[in-house]
Amino acid sequence: MNSSSAQAPFKVSRKSFGALLAGLLLGTASALAPTAIAQEIPKSGAPEIVKDSSKLPHIVLMSMGGTIASRASDRLNITNYGGKGVPRVDPGDWVHDLPELANIARVTTEDFRAPPDRTAGSETFGDLELVAKRLNELAQDPSVDGVVVTHGTNIMPEVAYYMDLVVKTHKPVVFVGSQRPWTGLSGDGPLNLYNAVRVAASKDAWDKGVLQCMNQYINTARDVMKTSAYRMQTFKGVDVGAIGFADPDRVVFYREPTRRHTFNSEFAGFDYQSVPGVEVAYAYQEAPGYLIDAMVEHGVKGVVIDGTGAGSATTSQTEAIKRAQTKGVIFVMTSRTRSGRVQFTPRRREANIVSGDNLQPEKARLLLALALTKTTNFDDIQRVFDEY
Amino acid sequence: MKRLRWLRLLQITACALAISLNASAADLPKVRLFTTGGTIQSRALSRDKMMEYNDGPKVTPDELIADLPELKTIADLSTLEISNVGSGNIDSEKLLALAKGINEWLAKPEAAGAVVTHGTATLEETAYFLNLVVKSDKPVVVVGAMHPFSAISRDGPFNLYNGVRVAASKDARGKGVMVLLNDEIDAARDVTKNNTYRVDTFVSRDLGPIGFADSDRIVFYRNSLKRHTDKSEFDVSTLTALPKVDIVYGYQEADRAPIDALVAAGAKGIVLDDSAMSFAAAVKDNQAKGAVFVQSDRKGSGRVVLSEKSAERGVVTADNLNAQKSRVLLRLALTKTSDPKEIQRMFNEY
Known part of the structure; x- marks a missing residue:
């Protein structure tokens, strides 16, 4: 297994896997985690591995961490895994645990996880941009046929959508994760990872934009949404379904x-050091406008209103929108119903509020931030929301 | 004063513009409405009757159009009546007449698209049949209704209005035959009737709709990658009949008798919707008599996967087509070949 890549400014996993293995041999592992192996890979039944892998597609397996890269001390622990002192699953561990990957691809690994001491859920724009930059490089690299990116499931759809907008690639980029940790009973991670590599290695997956594959469903980054906190069948294209x-x-x-x-994205192929600040304001009975005022005071250039029903804000919010518009802040309306489009009605045109189509607000936020790097023209931003 | 004059001038211009809009039917996209009947053309004697509504006179194509003067602003509409029957009475003769009528119409350079009214019960079968035999990339939209023409909150008129909008839309070209009810645009291949009486009955369980007919615009999110319409190899122009193909349902202890009886009655192909222990021997015996078998699955979602075992047995796997659509494809496949390998290719591609 060729586990390191030539460009390696990034920590490559083989070494850290080796370190863990050494730890195990020295008998220190029990202090770390009594159950440090994947549960749902049976001990017997490993397939014969083909000798000549040279004809297989080269797939880069990139870790941004996530539940799929997490361990627990006990295999029934599927909610409270990871944390201080519990070793993570290094990219090389996946390859080690799933030798059958060698039958479908030449897998090399890259590690883009946040440092272990950083609190969970603190991924920054800088982290995204580092990955975007690398994906753009891999798209140009003729020795690479596809990329699989692991990520935590909570914000995977918006991270995948960001890559869908900024990575100039014809090659497959497939996001994957799991609902249960690598060590969980009936864990979905191993099969999800195996299938994601199959999809990335498929010629048919080219030119389809950034994909997301879990539980056998192949969804588009734009349309997929996490719909359940813990169940395996959580990722759905709510409005328009899977594509394969x-x-x-x-x-x-x-x-x-x-x-x-x-x-085909006008935002793809560039390095974004930063993007204009855009926040999301949720609408509900008596939702106050002062939250929007606070965002504006904080310097945002755009606000996504996640409106009720067909896309409505409260009177108080509407007044705050008007105040903000005089300062040049751009507003996009999405719908908290999470299905169906916010339509471009004459009334919305008159109020200078861009219709967010059927995007979830967290995705509309990223699209608006990218649009604002190019223009503040209302019609041009509406065009962007109609086309992406 | 000057301002008033300006306003007056504006009024006159606006009026002239409105008249010219009315008068410009010739410039609107030319759409032909092919009517076959169904709930959308049914009347009950009372407006709260939502079932068994065959007690009033059927709605004619002219009545459908007269009911919706708004259509005049979006299309130059003509009509052709194929039948006025419930979808249970649509047979090969009507299917072929419909397909040939649509092909003749869409071959005209001035034709923009076609809309078909149909009963909802077998609508998906007719739509998929058309998806395989229409020789044009122009939009063909099949519409229906869940509530009769006479009912309170009837859904038919808006479905018909939206059907014409989609048929007149340039964005709808190349999408294959579409089914439109309840604002959703579904691909004929993937859509199925999912509920007996409710208006959101048509769903594409595996893949979802491909777009929506919203008030602000017609919007598409997906292209189908399966072969259809102008990329299809099937041709009905010289056909006067279709091969007999039937469906046998699989369940615990299912008897092989229906299979033997159907082949004895002249079936050239049989779709097995799920399997049963007794079917294996029946398949073998009837393959010897020339019958072709397709394996579909009654669960209604997911694929029957390609397997070497099935291939060895000469049984074609139906991918994620349901039994009634597998029957449509098998009938057309049998107009070309009876080789299971070749038919498997068709099931992989369509």
Whole structure:
């Protein structure tokens, strides 16, 4: 297994896996974690590995961490895993635990996890940009056929969508994660990872934008949403469904997205050191406008209102919107119903509020931030929301 | 004063513009409405009757159009009546007449698209049949209704209005035959009727809709990657009949008798919707008599995967087509070949 890549300014996993293995041999592992192996990989039944892997596609397996990269001390622990003193799953561990990957691809690994001492959920724009930059490099690298990126499931859809907008690639980029830790009973991680590599290695997965594959469903980054906190079948394309499946016989595609993405995105291929600040304001009965005022005082350039129903704000919010618009802040309306489009109605046009189509507010936020790097023209931003 | 004059001038211009809009039907996209009947063309004697509504006179194509003068602003509409029956009475003869009528219409350079009214019960079968035999990339939209023409809150008129909008839309070209009810645009291949009486009955369980007919615009999110319409190899122009293909349902202890009886009655192909112990021997015996078998699955979602075992047995796997759509494809496949390998290719591609 060729586990390191030539460009390696990033920590490559083989070494850290070795360190863990050494730890195990020295008998210190029990202090770290009594159950440090993947539960849902049976001991017997490993397939014969083909000798000549030179003809197999080269897939880069990039770790941004997540539940799939987490361990627990006990295999019934599927909610309170990881944390201080519990070793994480290094990228090389996945490759070690799943030798069958060698039958479908030449997998090399790259590690883009946040440092272990950083609190969970603190991923920054800088972290995203580092990955985006690397994905853009890999897209240009003729020795690479596809990329799999692991990520925590909570914000995976918006991270994947950001890459869908900024990575100029024809090659497959497939996001994957798991609902249960690598060590969990009936853990979904191993099969999800195996299938994500299959999808990334598939010729049919080219030109479809950034994909997300878990539980055999192949979804588009733009349309996928996490719909359940703990159940395995959590990722769904709420409005428009999956575009294909990683089935036992083959990886199969039925649809392609018609919205602009990756190679066809006007935002792709650039380095963004930063993007204009955009925040989300939720709408509900008596939602106050002062939260929007506070955002504006804080210097945001755009606000996404996650409106009620077809896309409505409260009177107080509407007044705050008008105040903010005089300072040049751009507003986009999404709908908290999470299905169906916010339509571009004459009234919305008159109020100078961009309709967010059927994007979730966290995705509309990223699209608006990117749009604002180019323009503050209302019609141009509405065009962007109609096309992406 | 000067301001008033300006306003008056503006009024006159606006009026002239409105008249010219009305008069410009010739410039609007030309859409033909093919009517076959169904709930959308049914009347009950009372407006609260939502079932068994066949006690009033059927709605004619002219009545459908007269009911919706708004159509005049979006399309130059003509009509062709194929039938006025419930979808249970749509047969090969009507299917072929419909397909040939649509092909003849869409071959005209001035034709923009076609809309078909249909009963909802077998609507998905007709839509998929058209998806395989229409020789054009122009939009064909099949519409229906869950509530009759006479009912309170009937859904038919808006479905028809939206159907015409989609058929007149340039963005709808190349999408294959579409089904439109309840604002959702579904691909004929993937859509199925999912509920007996409610208006959100049509769903594409595996893949979801491909777009929406919203008030501000017609919007698409997906292209189908399966072969259809102008990329299809099937041709009905010279056909006067279709091969007999039937469906046998699988369940615990299912008997092989229906399979034997259907082949004896002249079935050239059989779709097995799920399997049963007794089917294996029946398949073998009837393959010897020339019958072709397709394996679909009654669960209604997910694929029947390709397997070497099935291939060895000469049984074609239906991918994620349901039994009634597998039947449509098998009938057309049998107009070309009876080789299971070749038919498997077709099931992989369509």
